[in-house]
Amino acid sequence: MTDSSEHHDSVEPERQIGLTAWHKIVLAVVLAPFAGVLLPSLTLLLLGMLPTLAAAVAERARDRHLAVTVGLINFCGCVPLLMELWSLGQSFSVIGTVVRDTYGWLIAYSAAGLGWLIYLMMPPFVGAYYKVVTEAHLKVLQRTQRKLVEIWGEEIAETPNPAQKKDTGR
Numbered sequence: 227m228t229d230s231s232e233h234h235d236s237v238e239p240e241r242q243i244g245l246t247a248w249h250k251i252v253l254a255v256v257l258a259p260f261a262g263v264l265l266p267s268l269t270l271l272l273l274g275m276l277p278t279l280a281a282a283v284a285e286r287a288r289d290r291h292l293a294v295t296v297g298l299i300n301f302c303g304c305v306p307l308l309m310e311l312w313s314l315g316q317s318f319s320v321i322g323t324v325v326r327d328t329y330g331w332l333i334a335y336s337a338a339g340l341g342w343l344i345y346l347m348m349p350p351f352v353g354a355y356y357k358v359v360t361e362a363h364l365k366v367l368q369r370t371q372r373k374l375v376e377i378w379g380e381e382i383a384e385t386p387n388p389a390q391k392k393d394t395g396r
Contacts, residue, residue, distance in 0.1 A: 266316050267308055270324060274304035274331075277338030296341035303337025306330050 261268060278300045282293040307330040314320040324330065375383045 264316070266318055266321050267311060269318075270307055270311055270321060271301075271304055273325070274307055274334040275300055277335060277341075281338075281342070292342075292345050295345045296338055299341035299344070300334065300338040303334040303340075306333050 275297070278293060278297040281296040282290070285292040307324055307327065310327060310330060311320060311324045314323060371383065
Protein backbone atom coordinates (compact mmCIF):
# COMPACT_ATOMS: atom_id res chain seq x y z
CA MET A 227 0.00 0.00 0.00
CA THR A 228 1.43 3.38 -0.99
CA ASP A 229 1.29 6.49 1.05
CA SER A 230 -0.91 9.21 -0.41
CA SER A 231 1.72 11.84 0.39
CA GLU A 232 4.01 10.29 -2.27
CA HIS A 233 1.60 11.38 -5.00
CA HIS A 234 1.29 14.93 -3.68
CA ASP A 235 3.73 16.38 -6.21
CA SER A 236 1.91 14.85 -9.17
CA VAL A 237 -1.42 16.45 -8.29
CA GLU A 238 -2.39 19.23 -10.69
CA PRO A 239 -2.41 22.61 -8.94
CA GLU A 240 -5.77 24.28 -8.54
CA ARG A 241 -6.81 26.47 -11.43
CA GLN A 242 -6.78 30.18 -10.86
CA ILE A 243 -10.11 31.89 -10.57
CA GLY A 244 -10.49 34.74 -13.03
CA LEU A 245 -10.67 35.49 -16.70
CA THR A 246 -7.86 34.30 -18.92
CA ALA A 247 -6.95 36.14 -22.11
CA TRP A 248 -8.96 33.63 -24.15
CA HIS A 249 -12.06 34.19 -22.01
CA LYS A 250 -11.70 37.95 -22.40
CA ILE A 251 -11.49 37.64 -26.19
CA VAL A 252 -14.59 35.42 -26.36
CA LEU A 253 -16.46 37.77 -24.03
CA ALA A 254 -15.53 40.77 -26.19
CA VAL A 255 -16.62 39.02 -29.38
CA VAL A 256 -19.96 38.04 -27.85
CA LEU A 257 -20.65 41.41 -26.22
CA ALA A 258 -19.49 43.66 -29.10
CA PRO A 259 -22.71 43.28 -31.14
CA PHE A 260 -24.81 44.03 -28.07
CA ALA A 261 -22.75 47.13 -27.33
CA GLY A 262 -23.24 48.35 -30.90
CA VAL A 263 -27.01 47.91 -30.73
CA LEU A 264 -27.35 49.30 -27.23
CA LEU A 265 -24.86 52.17 -27.58
CA PRO A 266 -27.40 54.93 -26.74
CA SER A 267 -28.46 53.00 -23.62
CA LEU A 268 -24.85 52.37 -22.63
CA THR A 269 -24.03 56.06 -23.09
CA LEU A 270 -26.94 57.02 -20.87
CA LEU A 271 -25.92 54.41 -18.29
CA LEU A 272 -22.34 55.68 -18.31
CA LEU A 273 -23.57 59.19 -17.47
CA GLY A 274 -26.09 57.94 -14.91
CA MET A 275 -23.65 55.61 -13.18
CA LEU A 276 -20.95 58.25 -12.57
CA PRO A 277 -21.60 58.18 -8.79
CA THR A 278 -20.86 54.46 -8.86
CA LEU A 279 -17.60 55.11 -10.65
CA ALA A 280 -16.74 57.71 -8.01
CA ALA A 281 -17.55 55.20 -5.24
CA ALA A 282 -15.39 52.54 -6.90
CA VAL A 283 -12.46 54.96 -7.19
CA ALA A 284 -12.89 56.26 -3.63
CA GLU A 285 -13.10 52.82 -2.04
CA ARG A 286 -9.81 51.31 -0.96
CA ALA A 287 -11.12 48.04 0.50
CA ARG A 288 -10.79 44.87 -1.54
CA ASP A 289 -14.33 43.66 -0.85
CA ARG A 290 -15.88 46.65 -2.71
CA HIS A 291 -19.01 46.87 -0.54
CA LEU A 292 -19.35 50.61 -1.18
CA ALA A 293 -19.18 50.28 -4.96
CA VAL A 294 -21.65 47.39 -4.96
CA THR A 295 -24.13 49.14 -2.64
CA VAL A 296 -24.01 52.45 -4.50
CA GLY A 297 -23.92 50.71 -7.89
CA LEU A 298 -26.98 48.54 -7.43
CA ILE A 299 -29.17 51.32 -6.11
CA ASN A 300 -27.76 53.78 -8.65
CA PHE A 301 -28.66 51.37 -11.45
CA CYS A 302 -32.23 51.19 -10.11
CA GLY A 303 -32.30 54.99 -10.21
CA CYS A 304 -31.17 54.93 -13.86
CA VAL A 305 -34.02 52.65 -14.92
CA PRO A 306 -36.54 55.54 -15.42
CA LEU A 307 -34.07 57.24 -17.77
CA LEU A 308 -33.59 54.02 -19.70
CA MET A 309 -37.33 53.42 -19.90
CA GLU A 310 -37.83 56.92 -21.30
CA LEU A 311 -35.09 56.35 -23.87
CA TRP A 312 -36.58 53.02 -24.92
CA SER A 313 -40.10 54.38 -25.12
CA LEU A 314 -38.97 57.22 -27.43
CA GLY A 315 -36.93 54.87 -29.59
CA GLN A 316 -33.39 54.00 -28.73
CA SER A 317 -31.27 56.28 -30.89
CA PHE A 318 -28.81 59.11 -30.52
CA SER A 319 -31.34 61.56 -31.96
CA VAL A 320 -33.61 60.94 -28.94
CA ILE A 321 -30.91 60.81 -26.28
CA GLY A 322 -30.78 64.63 -26.09
CA THR A 323 -34.40 64.71 -24.96
CA VAL A 324 -33.72 62.15 -22.25
CA VAL A 325 -30.56 63.90 -21.08
CA ARG A 326 -32.52 67.14 -20.56
CA ASP A 327 -34.98 65.37 -18.22
CA THR A 328 -33.95 66.86 -14.87
CA TYR A 329 -36.29 64.66 -12.84
CA GLY A 330 -34.71 61.52 -14.30
CA TRP A 331 -31.26 62.71 -13.25
CA LEU A 332 -32.59 63.70 -9.85
CA ILE A 333 -33.89 60.15 -9.38
CA ALA A 334 -30.67 58.52 -10.64
CA TYR A 335 -28.32 60.60 -8.51
CA SER A 336 -30.60 60.55 -5.46
CA ALA A 337 -30.61 56.78 -5.67
CA ALA A 338 -26.81 56.84 -5.63
CA GLY A 339 -26.96 59.10 -2.57
CA LEU A 340 -29.28 56.58 -0.94
CA GLY A 341 -26.68 53.89 -1.63
CA TRP A 342 -24.02 55.99 0.13
CA LEU A 343 -26.41 56.55 3.03
CA ILE A 344 -27.12 52.83 3.37
CA TYR A 345 -23.41 52.06 3.25
CA LEU A 346 -22.63 54.61 5.96
CA MET A 347 -25.58 53.71 8.21
CA MET A 348 -25.24 49.92 8.24
CA PRO A 349 -22.18 49.54 10.53
CA PRO A 350 -23.87 51.28 13.50
CA PHE A 351 -27.05 49.24 13.00
CA VAL A 352 -25.14 45.97 12.75
CA GLY A 353 -23.02 46.92 15.77
CA ALA A 354 -26.12 47.66 17.84
CA TYR A 355 -27.71 44.38 16.74
CA TYR A 356 -24.66 42.34 17.73
CA LYS A 357 -24.45 44.16 21.05
CA VAL A 358 -28.05 43.17 21.89
CA VAL A 359 -27.47 39.56 20.76
CA THR A 360 -24.23 39.31 22.75
CA GLU A 361 -25.84 40.72 25.89
CA ALA A 362 -28.71 38.24 25.60
CA HIS A 363 -26.25 35.37 25.16
CA LEU A 364 -24.26 36.60 28.17
CA LYS A 365 -27.43 36.57 30.32
CA VAL A 366 -28.12 32.97 29.29
CA LEU A 367 -24.55 31.99 30.19
CA GLN A 368 -24.79 33.77 33.57
CA ARG A 369 -28.09 32.01 34.31
CA THR A 370 -26.50 28.65 33.45
CA GLN A 371 -23.53 29.50 35.63
CA ARG A 372 -25.80 30.25 38.60
CA LYS A 373 -27.55 26.90 38.15
CA LEU A 374 -24.19 25.12 38.11
CA VAL A 375 -23.16 26.91 41.30
CA GLU A 376 -26.42 25.76 42.94
CA ILE A 377 -25.72 22.17 41.92
CA TRP A 378 -21.94 21.96 42.44
CA GLY A 379 -21.32 24.63 45.08
CA GLU A 380 -19.33 27.85 45.19
CA GLU A 381 -15.99 26.11 44.49
CA ILE A 382 -16.98 25.59 40.87
CA ALA A 383 -17.27 29.36 40.30
CA GLU A 384 -13.86 30.24 41.73
CA THR A 385 -11.20 31.27 39.25
CA PRO A 386 -8.07 29.15 39.63
CA ASN A 387 -4.88 31.03 40.40
CA PRO A 388 -2.17 29.96 37.92
CA ALA A 389 0.58 31.22 40.24
CA GLN A 390 -0.56 28.80 42.90
CA LYS A 391 0.43 25.33 41.72
CA LYS A 392 -0.72 22.20 43.47
CA ASP A 393 1.77 19.59 44.46
CA THR A 394 1.23 16.64 42.14
CA GLY A 395 3.44 14.36 44.18
CA ARG A 396 6.22 13.99 41.65
